[in-house]
Amino acid sequence: MQAGRPPRGAGLGFRRELIGELQAGVPECISFFEVAPENWAGMGGRSARELRAFSERHPFVCHGLSLSLGGIAPLDTALLRRIRQFMGEHGMTLYTEHLSWCADDSQLYDLLPIPLSKKALKWTVDRISQAQDILGLRIGIENASYYAAPPGAEMAESEFITRIVHDADCLLHLDVNNIHVNSRNFGFDAVEFLDALPLDRTCYVHVAGHWVEADGLCIDTHGADVIDPVWQLLTTACERIGGDVPICLERDFNIPDLQALTAEVEQIVRIQAAAPNARRKAA
Amino acid sequence: MNQPAPDFQDFQRAFAHHLRDPHHAPRPPGIPARRAAIYGELLFNNICGFLDKCFPVSRAVLGEPRWRRLNRTFYRDWPLHTPWFRDIPREFVRYLETAEIATPRPAWLSELARYEWAELAVDIMETAIPEHDPQGDLLRGVPLLNPARLDLACAWPVQRIGPDYRPRQAQATHLVVYRDRSECVRFSEISPVTASLLARLEEKCRASASGEEILLALADALHHPAPQTLVDFGRAVLEDLRQQEIILGSQTL
Numbered sequence: 001m002q003a004g005r006p007p008r009g010a011g012l013g014f015r016r017e018l019i020g021e022l023q024a025g026v027p028e029c030i031s032f033f034e035v036a037p038e039n040w041a042g043m044g045g046r047s048a049r050e051l052r053a054f055s056e057r058h059p060f061v062c063h064g065l066s067l068s069l070g071g072i073a074p075l076d077t078a079l080l081r082r083i084r085q086f087m088g089e090h091g092m093t094l095y096t097e098h099l100s101w102c103a104d105d106s107q108l109y110d111l112l113p114i115p116l117s118k119k120a121l122k123w124t125v126d127r128i129s130q131a132q133d134i135l136g137l138r139i140g141i142e143n144a145s146y147y148a149a150p151p152g153a154e155m156a157e158s159e160f161i162t163r164i165v166h167d168a169d170c171l172l173h174l175d176v177n178n179i180h181v182n183s184r185n186f187g188f189d190a191v192e193f194l195d196a197l198p199l200d201r202t203c204y205v206h207v208a209g210h211w212v213e214a215d216g217l218c219i220d221t222h223g224a225d226v227i228d229p230v231w232q233l234l235t236t237a238c239e240r241i242g243g244d245v246p247i248c249l250e251r252d253f254n255i256p257d258l259q260a261l262t263a264e265v266e267q268i269v270r271i272q273a274a275a276p277n278a279r280r281k282a283a
Numbered sequence: 284m285n286q287p288a289p290d291f292q293d294f295q296r297a298f299a300h301h302l303r304d305p306h307h308a309p310r311p312p313g314i315p316a317r318r319a320a321i322y323g324e325l326l327f328n329n330i331c332g333f334l335d336k337c338f339p340v341s342r343a344v345l346g347e348p349r350w351r352r353l354n355r356t357f358y359r360d361w362p363l364h365t366p367w368f369r370d371i372p373r374e375f376v377r378y379l380e381t382a383e384i385a386t387p388r389p390a391w392l393s394e395l396a397r398y399e400w401a402e403l404a405v406d407i408m409e410t411a412i413p414e415h416d417p418q419g420d421l422l423r424g425v426p427l428l429n430p431a432r433l434d435l436a437c438a439w440p441v442q443r444i445g446p447d448y449r450p451r452q453a454q455a456t457h458l459v460v461y462r463d464r465s466e467c468v469r470f471s472e473i474s475p476v477t478a479s480l481l482a483r484l485e486e487k488c489r490a491s492a493s494g495e496e497i498l499l500a501l502a503d504a505l506h507h508p509a510p511q512t513l514v515d516f517g518r519a520v521l522e523d524l525r526q527q528e529i530i531l532g533s534q535t536l
Binding site: 038039041042043044045046047048049066067071072076079101103104105106107108109110112114115117119120123147148149150151152213215217219 | 289290291292294295296298299300302303311312313314315317318319321322325326329330362363364365366367368369371406407408409410431462466
């Protein structure tokens with residue numbers, strides 16, 4: 001059990017591919033790391049030892065992938081209990097998950113959009129509440145990227161998110177790349193969408209790069225450099241939420257050397273430094 | 284009383300079925316073909332990423348089309364409940380071992396896959412090593428087996444299979460896959476006698492039997508005419524296993 005170390009400043013997704021370079025020295029600008037419990041909890045051997053060596057010196061954020069908050073099968077309480085233990089082992093204070101589903105009765109291992117209906121809203125709120133009870137903390141829910149809008153929508157996505165955050169009394173994990181990708185794929189205004197979210201509840205921010213298909217469809221790959229419109233959206237978000245919310249760079253594919261990633265993390269630090277410190281209060 | 288499932292879940296089930304089996308399960312109304320295809324590709328590529336990484340030899344010996352067909356039927360047919368990505372390869376091994384699979388494949392494929400999976404499993408196995416004396420006497424003391432270890436009894440010589448060697452004759456093979464003190468995964472082929480000694484050690488060391496007691500019991504079970512000869516032979520085997528770090532030393536009781 002480690003004492004809790006809350007994340008602050010700018011961070012980087014912790015990847016095995018980067019461990020060698022990070023062992024030689026963690027760049028000044030990286031104030032915390034993020035891990036997916038599904039990739040790291042319950043592991044022994046070298047993986048466990050290396051993760052511990054970093055988590056003893058740096059704050060870590062726990063960012064889940066498999067919980068299926070909007071899914072059909074009963075909430076995986078064994079997973080949640082293991083996550084709680086894992087967070088304790090590494091002094092993590094923040095857990096976030098996607099506002100999505102990834103399983104019917106069986107896992108699909110990827111994030112799918114929840115139909116924006118009242119019943120789905122209630123269903124998801126109940127599961128978030130259950131998760132928060134088991135973890136003993138408020139969790140952050142991330143606005144997800146999606147490529148198809150499920151039928152049966154009874155409200156806008158921003159309203160769905162706002163009501164979930166309110167009804168479940170949880171926090172918002174804001175992903176600006178996901179907003180950009182969705183705004184391109186569905187033709188809406190990213191800043192308008194941003195402004196309709198419960199930004200006063202923002203606990204954590206993601207920024208990442210994406211892939212653009214030949215026909216213009218944007219795919220949220222986390223496999224490329226962050227593009228300027230996404231940096232711009234991050235700057236706008238920081239003007240709203242202030243500079244003291246932790247922001248993490250995600251990079252999961254085509255991972256470049258640490259120097260290239262560090263330059264992007266430094267960009268986050270500059271954006272945070274330019275933002276007002278006082279967080280905007282809810283209207 | 285069973286409540287009817289909320290209608291949004293009908294959509295989720297229909298979409299999940301379609302994503303697992305795009306050629307047979309219909310695309311749910313309201314989901315454009317292009318967008319459904321993107322999801323199908325993302326999800327299947329994701330699964331293939333986990334499988335390709337764990338099973339390079341199986342993939343190479345089957346060739347791309349057959350390998351992908353097996354990946355596809357696995358994703359379509361095999362119930363996957365584990366939230367842990369590292370367990371996906373283990374589920375694939377179970378699928379190969381127990382499911383009814385139409386794709387023709389070599390008789391040794393499931394053993395080869397289990398052997399490949401063992402490397403991953405041992406690498407990340409969560410174990411606690413009890414206190415022990417690395418130099419301790421293995422006959423008078425209780426030998427401590429390396430807990431980060433899988434013993435494989437195969438009908439085929441899986442460790443030699445590759446694109447250039449596809450055995451036609453079964454050949455019983457005993458392998459130990461384990462993590463050494465420097466946390467590297469190592470493979471060791473052992474004799475059938477050593478394999479049965481390992482099995483006894485695994486069983487009896489928990490009951491705190493000494494190396495000598497275990498060897499004498501083995502001699503008794505084999506109706507060995509000269510038990511002391513077997514003990515002397517066994518001592519050399521135990522020392523060899525210690526040398527390889529399959530035995531870590533003697534337990535500190």
